[in-house]
Amino acid sequence: MTYRDVATKQVLIWALTAVAARMPVAMTPLALVFLVRERPGGYTLGATLAAAYVLGEIIGAPVLGMRLDPARGRRHLVVGLAGGALGFTGLGIFADSHPVVLGAFAFLAGAAPSAAAGGQRALLTSLVPERAVAQALSAESMLMSGVWAVSPVAVAGLALAVAPRVPLLLAAACMASSIAGHWLLPAGWAGDQDGDTGRAKTRVLLHAWPVYVTGAASITLLGLTELTLPALLEQRGIGVGWSGPMLAGMAVGAGLGAFLYGLRSWPGRLRSRSAVLISGMAVFVALVALIPGAAGITVALVLAGVLQSGALITRNLSLREALPKSALAAGYSVLYAAAGAGYAATGSLAGGLLQVVAPSTAVLAGVSLTLLLTVLGWWGEARRDVSGAPGDLAVGLAGGAEGAPIAGGRDPECRL
Numbered sequence: 001m002t003y004r005d006v007a008t009k010q011v012l013i014w015a016l017t018a019v020a021a022r023m024p025v026a027m028t029p030l031a032l033v034f035l036v037r038e039r040p041g042g043y044t045l046g047a048t049l050a051a052a053y054v055l056g057e058i059i060g061a062p063v064l065g066m067r068l069d070p071a072r073g074r075r076h077l078v079v080g081l082a083g084g085a086l087g088f089t090g091l092g093i094f095a096d097s098h099p100v101v102l103g104a105f106a107f108l109a110g111a112a113p114s115a116a117a118g119g120q121r122a123l124l125t126s127l128v129p130e131r132a133v134a135q136a137l138s139a140e141s142m143l144m145s146g147v148w149a150v151s152p153v154a155v156a157g158l159a160l161a162v163a164p165r166v167p168l169l170l171a172a173a174c175m176a177s178s179i180a181g182h183w184l185l186p187a188g189w190a191g192d193q194d195g196d197t198g199r200a201k202t203r204v205l206l207h208a209w210p211v212y213v214t215g216a217a218s219i220t221l222l223g224l225t226e227l228t229l230p231a232l233l234e235q236r237g238i239g240v241g242w243s244g245p246m247l248a249g250m251a252v253g254a255g256l257g258a259f260l261y262g263l264r265s266w267p268g269r270l271r272s273r274s275a276v277l278i279s280g281m282a283v284f285v286a287l288v289a290l291i292p293g294a295a296g297i298t299v300a301l302v303l304a305g306v307l308q309s310g311a312l313i314t315r316n317l318s319l320r321e322a323l324p325k326s327a328l329a330a331g332y333s334v335l336y337a338a339a340g341a342g343y344a345a346t347g348s349l350a351g352g353l354l355q356v357v358a359p360s361t362a363v364l365a366g367v368s369l370t371l372l373l374t375v376l377g378w379w380g381e382a383r384r385d386v387s388g389a390p391g392d393l394a395v396g397l398a399g400g401a402e403g404a405p406i407a408g409g410r411d412p413e414c415r416l
Helices: 009-036 042-065 070-093 099-111 116-126 130-161 166-182 198-206 209-235 240-261 270-290 294-322 325-353 359-387
Strands: none
Touching: 009 042, 009 070, 009 099, 009 116, 009 130, 009 166, 042 099, 042 116, 042 325, 070 099, 070 116, 070 166, 070 325, 116 130, 116 325, 130 166, 130 240, 130 294, 198 325, 209 240, 209 270, 209 294, 209 325, 209 359, 240 294, 270 294, 270 359, 294 325, 325 359
8 A cells, every 4th residue: 555556647637637626616715705805895795705606516516416427427527617617707707797697607616516526536546446545535635735725825916916806717727727637537437337326326325424424524623723713813912914824734734644644554443533533633623722822823733634634535435435436426526515514504603603702712612513523423324334224235345445355355444
């Protein structure tokens, strides 16, 4: 188990394509704020447009993900990315239009390509040997950590130095270039020919609900940190300008954590490993609310990022246990929607709490919610494993990734 199996020409093309497709996702919320901030009530309008974009993602990801066909995945992904490029182009060109028009373009930009992340992840894991799936997911996490670290800087620089509409036009260009990248990759990805469509496929996807809950829990912590950090720093008497570098440090920590996760096999079942990682991340985020100094807060954020990437990777691996290959892309898309819903819920919770309590108290309340979701998800996975609920027959993974023997007489978790 090394990263050598991931270092191929096809994976490199995939990486460039994925960066082009997901850079716009990382850029959009801040870019929408800069787009309209000089209008009357601009910050409120920017938040509303960002909400419309996230709503498009939440609705589009499961609906479009359900329609992804492993054999013809490229066609579905290309159409969705083209729709996203159109939405970003509309936001950039018609920047001075009525808010309803901008909201429609924002919704389109979020909804149309929302299944791309799930489809691209399924494609990535089909490009590498089964033994290297964890390393491939770790490499993806490192890549996305870099994207999220660079995007805010790029948006702020372009919006302030050139024009507010430029980041969105750049997002459109990036998404359009990702379409070209997909034509250099296989037309589809591995999938079972089991006929899981319609109601049967929905039942199988719903069977994995605990994975979505814990996936949302990890993103809830991320959203809580991003949305409350400026207010928390102000409470501590620290310049709010430090929030950007601190969050960039968290993203760097996430990249480091993803690299470390892929270096070796780790003990324990995936559900237990995930619960430990998310709980550890919750501890460090709680320390962010309690530590008075900037240096201590920065260290806690970096360590939280290290654990977060591992938690997200375990969630993706858990989906591979719970779903047949034909439903993986749809499952990844539902997980993406659950993460978006968790982020949106965190925004609402943080916004409401900050009106009545101190920022540190709001952070601790969010940590408590995260721990509750983590326990619920762990219990759901344990109960599913014991009961053998409907959907297990469709999994077709020879007993699940944790227990299925592979070459060399060892299972993927190296417990045998």
